[in-house]
Amino acid sequence: MTVASVRTTSCAAALVAALVLAPPVAQAQTGAPPAPAAKPAAKPAVRPPVAPAGKGAAAPAAPASAPAASPLGKAILDPAYGAFQRGNFLTAFKLAEQRVEQDKDPKSMTLLGELYANGLGVPNDDAKAADWYKLAAARGDSNAMFALAMFALAGRAGPRDRPASAKWLASAAKLGHPQAAYDLALLYIEGQLFPQDFKRAAELLRTAADAGSPDAQYALGTFYKEGRGVPKDMHEAVKLWSQAALADNTDAQVEFAIALFNGDGIERNEPAAALIFHKAALRNSAIAQDRLALILSRGQGAPLSPINATKWHLISRANGETDLELDGFVDKLDPETRVAGEKAAKIWLDAQKQEAQAQHP
Numbered sequence: 331m332t333v334a335s336v337r338t339t340s341c342a343a344a345l346v347a348a349l350v351l352a353p354p355v356a357q358a359q360t361g362a363p364p365a366p367a368a369k370p371a372a373k374p375a376v377r378p379p380v381a382p383a384g385k386g387a388a389a390p391a392a393p394a395s396a397p398a399a400s401p402l403g404k405a406i407l408d409p410a411y412g413a414f415q416r417g418n419f420l421t422a423f424k425l426a427e428q429r430v431e432q433d434k435d436p437k438s439m440t441l442l443g444e445l446y447a448n449g450l451g452v453p454n455d456d457a458k459a460a461d462w463y464k465l466a467a468a469r470g471d472s473n474a475m476f477a478l479a480m481f482a483l484a485g486r487a488g489p490r491d492r493p494a495s496a497k498w499l500a501s502a503a504k505l506g507h508p509q510a511a512y513d514l515a516l517l518y519i520e521g522q523l524f525p526q527d528f529k530r531a532a533e534l535l536r537t538a539a540d541a542g543s544p545d546a547q548y549a550l551g552t553f554y555k556e557g558r559g560v561p562k563d564m565h566e567a568v569k570l571w572s573q574a575a576l577a578d579n580t581d582a583q584v585e586f587a588i589a590l591f592n593g594d595g596i597e598r599n600e601p602a603a604a605l606i607f608h609k610a611a612l613r614n615s616a617i618a619q620d621r622l623a624l625i626l627s628r629g630q631g632a633p634l635s636p637i638n639a640t641k642w643h644l645i646s647r648a649n650g651e652t653d654l655e656l657d658g659f660v661d662k663l664d665p666e667t668r669v670a671g672e673k674a675a676k677i678w679l680d681a682q683k684q685e686a687q688a689q690h691p
Contacts, residue, residue: 354502427453439466440474460487475502476510496523528559548582564595583610584617596650600631619646627659640671645678
């Protein structure tokens with residue numbers, strides 16, 4: 331075993347350890363979905379019982395609108411930021427104002443921009459927020475630059491301006507801002523504002539991945555799987571997916587489980603893969619639900635369970651997956667087993683429907 335595979339196997343062991351509290355895959359999950367619906371990954375070509383696939387899921391497309399995450403990033407040991415995190419927004423505002431008056435502190439300027447941008451402790455005022463962000467950006471604050479990129483993308487404090495957004499992202503990424511690096515990588519993948527450049531995208535994804543971004547780890551893993559912008563290297567792909575999976579990135583869990591089931595870039599471990607597919611299935615990944623149904627229909631990696639195989643197949647099919655093999659499996663079941671699986675699936679699907687109606691009345 332190579333050094334790379336030993337390290338990746340360690341990541342796998344850590345991930346499996348993190349999943350030991352998950353319900354057994356053979357147990358019928360007849361309750362409501364325990365987590366909100368997650369956006370499924372693009373369907374990888376690999377199916378659990380077969381050889382590794384060729385091309386897999388591509389990196390996600392560039393966002394159409396600003397993300398909800400705060401540009402402030404991680405906590406900074408500062409009284410104003412401490413007050414902000416405790417929800418004492420008016421105190422945070424006053425302390426930030428004092429720091430600006432005394433020290434011209436750019437981080438305090440960014441905090442004032444955040445408070446105005448979200449109407450926290452002060453009335454919402456995008457124009458004032460943008461002014462504070464610009465003052466902080468001029469003094470080299472990458473969080474302020476990222477905030478301005480999001481403002482330009484969303485059309486706040488002015489018209490939507492994707493070129494301006496890209497400019498601010500580039501400035502923030504140059505200073506090592508992980509989310510800016512990730513978003514800028516997506517623009518290089520998209521190839522509209524910039525010429526498509528997978529090598530440059532991979533460099534930016536690496537910056538964000540090394541800073542701990544699960545989305546970047548997942549996307550860079552697909553690059554290594556396909557050899558886009560970087561040499562093809564399944565060991566590196568699996569390592570990145572395992573890191574993102576530990577951070578609860580559902581798409582990465584699916585890719586990691588596929589690699590683990592097939593022994594592609596990592597030592598084969600079907601039971602561990604089944605656990606990970608199960609976790610992703612519970613988060614409503616249609617691909618994971620389909621793969622889990624296959625595992626349960628064959629008893630490969632988990633005990634044979636026709637009822638649960640039927641349940642997960644019907645759920646995955648309702649979520650857009652097609653699987654002729656599982657269709658045939660369910661059709662050949664005795665009526666009692668098939669009805670039990672249908673009832674188990676119906677409870678999940680009814681809860682999913684109610685959740686969707688609550689979100690979009």
